[in-house]
Amino acid sequence: xxxxxxxxxxxxxxxxxxxxxxxxxxxxxxxxxxxxxxxxxxxxxxxxxxxxxxxxxxxxxxxxxxxxxxxxxxxxxxxxxxxxxxxxxxxxxxxxxxxxxxxxxxxxxxx
Amino acid sequence: xxxxxxxxxxxxxxxxxxxxxxxxxxxxxxxxxxxxxxxxxxxxxxxxxxxxxxxxxxxxxxxxxxxxxxxxxxxxxxxxxxxxxxxxxxxxxxxxxxxxxxxxxxxxxxx
Numbered sequence: 715x716x717x718x719x720x721x722x723x724x725x726x727x728x729x730x731x732x733x734x735x736x737x738x739x740x741x742x743x744x745x746x747x748x749x750x751x752x753x754x755x756x757x758x759x760x761x762x763x764x765x766x767x768x769x770x771x772x773x774x775x776x777x778x779x780x781x782x783x784x785x786x787x788x789x790x791x792x793x794x795x796x797x798x799x800x801x802x803x804x805x806x807x808x809x810x811x812x813x814x815x816x817x818x819x820x821x822x823x824x825x
Numbered sequence: 826x827x828x829x830x831x832x833x834x835x836x837x838x839x840x841x842x843x844x845x846x847x848x849x850x851x852x853x854x855x856x857x858x859x860x861x862x863x864x865x866x867x868x869x870x871x872x873x874x875x876x877x878x879x880x881x882x883x884x885x886x887x888x889x890x891x892x893x894x895x896x897x898x899x900x901x902x903x904x905x906x907x908x909x910x911x912x913x914x915x916x917x918x919x920x921x922x923x924x925x926x927x928x929x930x931x932x933x934x935x936x
Binding site: 748755756757758759760763799815816817818 | 829865866867868915917924925926927928929930
């Protein structure tokens with residue numbers, strides 16, 4: 715699986731958009747970009763994933779650059795409950811189930 | 826309704842004891858997993874079961890034995906607990922190789 719790099723921490727004002735970047739410069743053509751988050755003391759929660767097109771669901775939007783070497787997770791209107799550690803993972807389907815979560819970005823939403 | 830549930834949430838025990846952690850999913854998924862999250866927050870897969878059959882068994886001591894009585898359950902039994910087994914253990918499920926749903930975790934402390 716390709717290595718990802720994320721900033722260790724970020725702050726965001728409540729109600730504003732939170733933009734969480736992720737670099738994955740060694741990503742392969744068949745590797746998807748997944749985002750999960752882990753709220754303190756809870757299990758990881760799936761947010762969104764994509765291959766090369768931008769994706770949007772009820773939780774967030776995922777913007778992937780044209781060269782696919784980086785992506786941004788966007789929480790359009792951050793709430794206090796979005797305070798969590800956000801993990802960016804790249805992996806190809808069918809390559810086994812090792813999910814290396816790395817250190818992620820600790821997002822703090824400030825009232 | 827809880828999708829993936831684990832019991833117990835907390836488990837404190839002495840070295841050398843045998844303990845079990847139970848996991849149940851009500852999503853109808855055909856694949857279930859056990860992950861271990863250590864103090865550095867790295868999430869590592871331990872086992873993967875597909876339709877009650879073992880698919881992945883990563884380098885895990887044979888003191889750890891998963892048991893899947895049916896598709897909806899994957900229990901983890903640990904013999905002769907050691908200090909290094911202290912961690913948070915997460916159960917997860919998925920339909921095929923898609924997004925995973927994680928349980929709330931079991932925090933195991935071995936004294």
